[in-house]
Amino acid sequence: MRSSRTKSRVIVASLLAVQLLFTFATHAATESQYSVALPGYRYEFPRDHFDHPGYQTEWWYYTGNVVSSDGHRFGFELTFFRQGVSRAATTTPTSAWDVRDIYLAHLALSDLDGGHFYHAERTNRSGPGIAGVSASDGRIWNGNWQVQWNGEEQNLKAVDPRFELQLTLRSEKSPVIHGENGVSQKAPGPGHASHYISLTRLATSGTLALNGKTFQVTGLAWMDHEFFTHQLESEQIGWDWFSVQLADKTELMLFRIRRKDGSVDPFSAATFVDARGQSTHLNSTEFSLQPTGATWTSPATKATYPVQWKITVPKFGLELETKTPLPSQELTGSSGTLTPSYWEGAVTYEGARATTKIQGAGYLEMTGYDRPFEMGSN
């Protein structure tokens, strides 16, 4: 798996974890230095919006759909990963450059009306302030890509030679804790789980520059924050994840874990959030995610992604068709870097709740399509 280019969200970090685990095999106890996600965790905000160095892997995912004042639609993704590398007592004298965590970040802009997808990635050590997370300063950053909390507001800033983002996010709901009893279980056994927090409805406004042109934009964003230590197991080879923000102010988060044998893992799960912010956990039997045939094949990785889906949640009478205005939203990792290739892009939803027509927007993430991903073996 060291050479594998599969992965993503879960997989980006998990893979990295395994890779680094392998790397640091010579060093004493690795995994045991970290805590695992166990039921009963007491969440406390805003502290829990920031980092948990006791857990090996942590990420912050910002995705959103915005539209400019002249009607130009964009999707954006800004994600920060933290991967614990070593918790061993550091050699003296300590150096600011000692690596306890590796910080990765992905940035993407989907020009939905222009038909272009831009993405960038970076990997850094924290070093003397190059990347990191600071609860006291309310910051999560990797170089000049950053999230700054100001009270209830979050300011996102990211710079790229081709485009720039400056967005202000304000949550309309309280944080959602996914799963049951504070853990989102991903595989059998204690600890094969994560602590998974979402801000499912973030009113978003700001500016966006692309090719020298500046757009004033407004829209909705979504934030996922997850921390855990080694949650997946080797049979789990890929993953499809949906965020759904419906016009009736309800949201859905759904993910499906694909197993090596082609089956859907029973630990696949979903969460429904009602208009007041009350969330309901759904297990794998309570919803279904089905590709409906349309695919897009990446010229870069040759991976074929199902870009149209049908979502059903009988418990809430929901039936949704998922489409994307831009099929080419694949983040391809450049060779030699840690970044895997995966599809993550803006999607639209159309369907009905019971008999009422409903529509919405959100993000879809698909991983493990470019190559079968085998965890724990070569």
Add this chain to the structure above:
Amino acid sequence: MALGASEAIVGRLLLFYRLMVRPLFAEPVRTALTVLAIALGVAVVLAIDLAGFAAAASFRSSMETLAGDNDYEIVATGGVPESVVGKLAQLPYSLRISARMEDYGAIDGNRTFPLLGLDLVAEAQNHADAASAFPLANPEDALKYLGDDESIWVGQSLGYHVGDRVSLLINDRMREYIVRGVFPDDGGNAAAIVMDLAAAQRSLGRTGHVDRILVKVPEKDDGGSSHVASAAEWEQRIRGVKSEGESVTGGQAGAISAGILPESVELRTAGTGTDENRKMLAAFRWNLKLLSYIALVVGAFLIYNTISVSVVRRRAEIGIVRALGASRATVLTAFIGEAASLGLVGSLIGLPLGRVMASGAVKLMSATVEALYVSSRPGAIALGADSIAQALIVGVGVAVASAYSPAREASLVAPIEAMARGRREYIARVHEMRDLVIAIALAICALAASRAPAVAGKPLFGYLATLFVIAASALAMPAVVDLTTRLLTRALGATLGVEASLASQSLSASLRRTSVLVGALSTAIAMMTAVGIMVGSFRETVQLWMNDQVPADLYVRAAGVPAADRHPSLTLELADKIARLPGVAAIDRLRDYEISYESMPAGLASVDLDTRRMYHKGDFLSGRATGEVLNELRGASAVIVSEPFANKHHVGRGDSITLSLGGGKAAFRVVDIYYDYSSERGTVVMDRATALKYLPDPAPSSLAVYISPDASLSDVRHEIENAASAGDHRILTFSNRDLRTQALVIFDRTFAITYALEAVAVLVAVIGVAGALLAVVIDRRRELGLLRFLGAASWQIRKLILVEAGLLGLLATLAGVIQGFALSLILVFVINKQSFGWTIRFHWPVAILLGALTVVYIATVLAGLYPASVAIRLKPIEVVHEE
């Protein structure tokens, strides 16, 4: 008409061939010697030019290794606070930022290479596509070996393989490292040892700072903008906005401006350091270049001589040719053409010779550059079209210029006049007085020029003065030769016999030729003498200076290899331990830093004031006592500066200089200027306590150890070495005598190339003597034949020629030493002072000079052997038959 023109050309060529070329082939040995002299002259000029360019003008500072195509570099004395890296990374511009630790490591303690600490995570993951990226074969390795301080990556030319273990001496520690990767290093041009930044900080014992931050700015502004920011805009963006009204004074170490870069941190165009060093080396390169022209000047004398001889010997032919209708211009062109041909052939031979010599010269020069100026790798020796053209122009040009005067005289030969011999010399004698007057005028010019100040740091008037002296000597030579030979003729007849008397008379009879010959040889000897005196004086001065400046009983430094700009440091604990050893009365912890002052590299040193005051006999320009001067340094923003520093930067006692140290800029008062010969770049010295306020790294670069009167030197030395090995420190200890010897070894190595240049000049001159004597013999075959016919034995003929050679040598030596003395005064007190800024005390290096002069004298006499044997072989009958 066309036919007529071409006939005329053919006719001229034929004439040129018969009049000029044929005689050259008729005397192949003499022609060959002249050509060889030119070839040597051209070769030396070319070699020094090429080597100087490679070693001093196109060299890359060692630290440019893997530095890539960056736009800016950020540096500071004592290192850039590493927090700057984080701030830069967060600037809202797509900058490529490479923070580096830069030092040196010695493999097995003897092969020194740049040691670079790079942020391997960023290099492997973010800069992978950049042209300058550190070429990791497996980018994952960067992560794989993070936190493993033993991991190193090495340049291919070092010859290691992945997995090899390498012992590396860094400062005073020898440790084992494992080669994790090998990177292409351009045949050794980018040879280096690379570590991750964290490992490098620990290995070097310097955390909290990085040595340099390289920054590459985007071509256009971010967000797809078409705006191209100017250099000024970038500098402002990177530096940040400085808050107004903030003044950082002496004691306020670490004061931080509102900007991103602390005030003392320098933001400059990438490669500025190398440019500064190149600028600094300009004077060094200039002096060598000019020295290289000596061989050519000597060659010019020889061309002059050769053409003069040709003219004298072919007066009859010239007369006939003129009588047959050849114009003056034709004759002039013919002789110039002869010289030009000799020059061209000599230059063509000189080209490959010069290229070969350049390889040797570049080694000598880069050793000097390394010892005195900066750690560097010489650039490639590039024999380009311009170098070739320059060599040809110089070679042919010198030949033509030096042949002009005799050629002109040839053209003035009247058709009838040419029939009678002997009149030429008469004319020369008439000019003797006029030349002497011009010589005296030139000598006065030389005196005036030597008083003029430097022009843009170059002693141009000093060089001009040397040229005046050489020209004056050349012009005064006929008068000197005439006078001397006349005085000698009688004396020689009485002591060495009639042959000697004849020899002396013959020299004075062919005065013009003799004086040119003496001029050539004496110029070479003069240069040898002058440079000998200069170097000898310098050496003596340094020795005297060391008596005062190297007073400690023992010196201790880290085993890492030092250079002018690199100072391996000693662990502080070891220094403290040594200070407490029994038998150690006091230690002086010296620390050297690299600073940039007025955009020129300089040294900054800190010393233990108390120890210094007690043991040191300072030598100050003001003549004040050490204690008095050093007292003014205590607890104050005060420094003393070295004489070269004062001269370079026009700083005087009582002036104030501003240095960028630690967090800010601070002003220091110059309380005195001290004599120093250890660094040409100039040094600023301050109290250790003062330095530590700004630059908190307390590790000393070396220790001067004073032992108690009742302790034994060898015991203390042993104790120190034990203390070091107990703590696993690698150090070198030098007794006072060791250190002085070592200093002189470096000194002599520095001047090796100077000696080599002189040797070539002398060789050219001796070749000239041989050639000229040969001409004399051939010219006087009638006379010599007649002597033989009249019964002179062959030994008498040989004696005659050898005495002539001996007389030539003697005259040249006498004239050369006098001229050399004058030149040495210019070298020591004008050129050296203005180029390098140090005061040298005049000293006659008697033994060396006597030795060198004797060798030259013997060589000159020996040079007469071949002409003598030619003379002996002359068949009396044949010669007389010719009459």
